[in-house]
Amino acid sequence: MNEFEWLQQTRTLNEPVAPRNDLWPAIAARLDNTATATHKPRLLPWLMAASIAAISVLAGSLAWQQSPAPAPHMARVSADAGAPWKPRDPRLAGAAIELNIARTELLHAIARAPGDAYLRHMLLHTDQQLYRLKHLERRAS
Numbered sequence: 001m002n003e004f005e006w007l008q009q010t011r012t013l014n015e016p017v018a019p020r021n022d023l024w025p026a027i028a029a030r031l032d033n034t035a036t037a038t039h040k041p042r043l044l045p046w047l048m049a050a051s052i053a054a055i056s057v058l059a060g061s062l063a064w065q066q067s068p069a070p071a072p073h074m075a076r077v078s079a080d081a082g083a084p085w086k087p088r089d090p091r092l093a094g095a096a097i098e099l100n101i102a103r104t105e106l107l108h109a110i111a112r113a114p115g116d117a118y119l120r121h122m123l124l125h126t127d128q129q130l131y132r133l134k135h136l137e138r139r140a141s
Helices: 003-013 024-036 043-066 090-112 117-140
Strands: none
Touching: 090 117
16 A cells, blocks of 8 residues: 555545434434333432432531531630739740730630630640749749
C-alpha cells in the first residue's frame, strides 16, 4: 500500500455510512412496550426513604464533628481571680506586668465568647507562666 492509497482510504472514513439495518422500528417497539406496561414502582419509595435517611445521618455526623468538644483539663474561669500579682524582685516586674495584662485581656475575651476553647487554653497557658514566675521569685529569695 502506497501513500496515495492510504490517503484515499482515510478520505472515505470522513463520508457518512448508512447502517446495515434500520434500528428505529426496534427502538419504537421497545418504547411502546414500556409506555403501555403498567407497573407500580415498588422500589421508588424505599429508595427515597433510604436517601433521606442517608442525608440525615450525614448531616448529623457533620454537625457532631463541628461541635466543640469540652477540654477536660480546662477549669471554669472566673473573672474574680483577685488583684494582679506584683513581684518583689524588680527583675521579674516587667514579665509580671505583661502576663497580668494578657490575663486580663483573656478574661475579657472569654466573657465575650465563653465557649471558646482556644481562649481558655491561652488563659491556662498564661496562668502556668505566672505560676513559673512566682516559683522563680520564691527560689530567688
